[in-house]
Structure formats: C-alpha cells, structure tokens
Amino acid sequence: MPASRPRVLLNFAELEFWPAWLLRARRNDHARQLATAAWLVRRKADGVYLACLDAQGQASHITPRRTVTGQSSILPDLQQALLRIKRPPSPLPFHALEKRLGSLGLDAEHYARSSGLARMAEPNWLQLAGFDRYRRPLWLQPAAARAWQRMQTAAREDGIVLEAISGYRSHDYQLGIFQRKRARGLAVDAILQVNAAPGFSEHHTGRALDISAPGEPAAEESFEHSPAFAWLCDNAARFGFHLSYPRHNPHGICYEPWHWCHLPHHRFAS
Ligand SMILES: [Zn+2]
Known part of the structure; x- marks a missing residue:
C-alpha cells in the first residue's frame, strides 16, 4: 500500500x-x-x-x-x-440553495421558519473516518472523525460494536434522496418528516453521523432498544456526540435515536 x-x-x-x-x-x-x-x-x-x-x-x-x-x-x-x-475546515458559501429547494416546490425562507432548522454549510474539506456498514468511505470533519474513531474503540472495549450508516452528505446528495423518493411516489411533505430539505441537514456539516449496530436495521426507531443505543446514551457525550432529534423535537422531524452530531467545542462548554 x-x-x-x-x-x-x-x-x-x-x-x-x-x-x-x-x-x-x-x-x-x-x-x-x-x-x-x-x-x-x-x-x-x-x-x-x-x-x-x-x-x-x-x-x-x-x-x-x-x-x-x-x-x-x-x-x-x-x-x-x-x-x-x-487548517480546520471552513464552510463553503451556499451555492444554488434556492434552486435546489425550488425544484422541490419549497421556499428557503418559509422552510427555515416553519421547520426551525438552520441552513447547514458544507465544509471545504473532510477527513476519511473509516468505512460505513456498506463499505463506503465515511467522511467527517477531522474533529468528528477522530471523536468517532475514539468512541468506536471505547465501545468495542465495552463489548459494543458501533457501525456508521451515513456521515457527510452534500446538498446535491440530499436533493438526490428527495428525487429518488419522489420518483417512488412519495410526496415532498412526507419526505420532510424523515429527511431535512437539501441545505438543512446536519449531515452537510460533516459533524453528523447515523449509527447502528450489527444485526440492527439502519435508521429505525427500534435502535433505541439496542445495547448500542444504551451505551451511546451513557457515553457519547464524553466524545462530544449528542442526539439531535429526540422525541417531540420542535423541527417536525421524527425521533431519530440513530442520528448523533459532534459538537466541536464541547470540551470548552461551560
Ligand atoms: Zn442522520
């Protein structure tokens, strides 16, 4: 090699x-x-x-x-x-956000207001953080990549195997998710209950990670009953990872026990 x-x-x-x-x-x-x-x-x-x-x-x-x-x-x-x-990654300027949302019949301002979600910039570079369940490269911001690898190792030492399902996704990739689901006949409103609109997903930042465990389905609520989820609830905060969409979150997004976000300055938070 x-x-x-x-x-x-x-x-x-x-x-x-x-x-x-x-x-x-x-x-x-x-x-x-x-x-x-x-x-x-x-x-x-x-x-x-x-x-x-x-x-x-x-x-x-x-x-x-x-x-x-x-x-x-x-x-x-x-x-x-x-x-x-x-240098640490810096955000790319937003590019064609209105055009992407317009293609879904959405207005950026209106969507931001009604969802309470913020626009999420893509970073200008990402670090390879290993590979996901499907053997695809897993991209994260460097601090999140290091934290994920440390967390995975710590979990393994406790007998828990954590698998990544999805890390960084570009605005374009998120739009592709919507296009594929619409082609299968789903309405945009229905997709928005599961996926943030392109430009508004935490996955764009390279700090968010969908996590599962061997034998557990990807991105299913049943993950909350797994030993891996229990381990994450007890330990993820030590590595800077937090659950973004708990039950009854204000963004209209379903409860996502699998979606964790690395908050870069957690060490310095009061
Ligand atoms: Zn996610």
Missing part, C-alpha cells in the same frame, strides 16, 4: 476531489486511468467522474470525452486546494 494515499475529500461548490484509491472504475476504459491517478474529480450533482489528476495536479480526461469538454480549464488548482488541509 503506498504510504501517501490521500485520506481527505476536497470540496468545492460543484465538484469534489476524491482520493482515486477509494473509487472503483465504473467502466473498463476508466480502470487504467484510475489505477494511475492520485485524485478523481467528481461532479456533485450527478456523481459523474470528470477527470483524473496526478499527484502534481495534471488533469487527464475521463472518457467519454464529450462530457468533459473544457472541464480541465475550470478545474480548481489541486496544490492550492491541498493547502486547505493545513
């Missing part, structure tokens, strides 16, 4: 730079390019791979060429972007 495999996700308004070793080729003709690339540029709106970058940031197009015409000229500079990881 190369020593210098990157373990960060570099985040931009419309693009993400993924460490290439974390991605699988979707087409045979991608495989060779991916095998030699350090980074892969992915369009957030639809997950399309746009370009490979070598460690120096030189871009080569992913085929088919027509989907990437002109893209390399607007690629952010890799070396500049890597400077980000010398």
Whole structure:
C-alpha cells in the first residue's frame, strides 16, 4: 500500500476531489486511468467522474470525452486546494440553495421558519473516518472523525460494536434522496418528516453521523432498544456526540435515536 494515499475529500461548490484509491472504475476504459491517478474529480450533482489528476495536479480526461469538454480549464488548482488541509475546515458559501429547494416546490425562507432548522454549510474539506456498514468511505470533519474513531474503540472495549450508516452528505446528495423518493411516489411533505430539505441537514456539516449496530436495521426507531443505543446514551457525550432529534423535537422531524452530531467545542462548554 503506498504510504501517501490521500485520506481527505476536497470540496468545492460543484465538484469534489476524491482520493482515486477509494473509487472503483465504473467502466473498463476508466480502470487504467484510475489505477494511475492520485485524485478523481467528481461532479456533485450527478456523481459523474470528470477527470483524473496526478499527484502534481495534471488533469487527464475521463472518457467519454464529450462530457468533459473544457472541464480541465475550470478545474480548481489541486496544490492550492491541498493547502486547505493545513487548517480546520471552513464552510463553503451556499451555492444554488434556492434552486435546489425550488425544484422541490419549497421556499428557503418559509422552510427555515416553519421547520426551525438552520441552513447547514458544507465544509471545504473532510477527513476519511473509516468505512460505513456498506463499505463506503465515511467522511467527517477531522474533529468528528477522530471523536468517532475514539468512541468506536471505547465501545468495542465495552463489548459494543458501533457501525456508521451515513456521515457527510452534500446538498446535491440530499436533493438526490428527495428525487429518488419522489420518483417512488412519495410526496415532498412526507419526505420532510424523515429527511431535512437539501441545505438543512446536519449531515452537510460533516459533524453528523447515523449509527447502528450489527444485526440492527439502519435508521429505525427500534435502535433505541439496542445495547448500542444504551451505551451511546451513557457515553457519547464524553466524545462530544449528542442526539439531535429526540422525541417531540420542535423541527417536525421524527425521533431519530440513530442520528448523533459532534459538537466541536464541547470540551470548552461551560
Ligand atoms: Zn442522520
């Protein structure tokens, strides 16, 4: 295993730079390019791979060429972007939030007022925090990633296995959840009882984590009866994780015993 495999996700308004070793080729003709690339540029709106970058940031197009015409000229500079990881993540400016909500028939101001939820910015970079139940890379802000790994280790020492179900999700990814559910015939109002609108989910911040345990279904209320949940109630606060949506929360969101958020300054709270 190369020593210098990157373990960060570099985040931009419309693009993400993924460490290439974390991605699988979707087409045979991608495989060779991916095998030699350090980074892969992915369009957030639809997950399309746009370009490979070598460690120096030189871009080569992913085929088919027509989907990437002109893209390399607007690629952010890799070396500049890597400077980000010398500092804690900072929030990306909100991008196309009104447009995403409008596509669901929602108004940002009205939704914010009626839900009491705040707009949640994406961070400009994220840390690999391990892998989730489905062996997908788990991205969190660095402090949350460290806290999660420490908490998982502490739980294991107490005989409890904690599994991540979902960490960071982009605004675009959240919109995709709505689009898929609507395509299955669900109304936006019904989806909003389970998912915050794009731009308003704590998962956008890279500090929220859905947790389960082996044998427990993902994101089910029954998790509250598991030994893992009991352990979390007793111990998660020590690691800075708090339950965001308890029963009868004021946001109209269902009780979510699986959803925990890392509050970064908990050590300094009075
Ligand atoms: Zn969640």
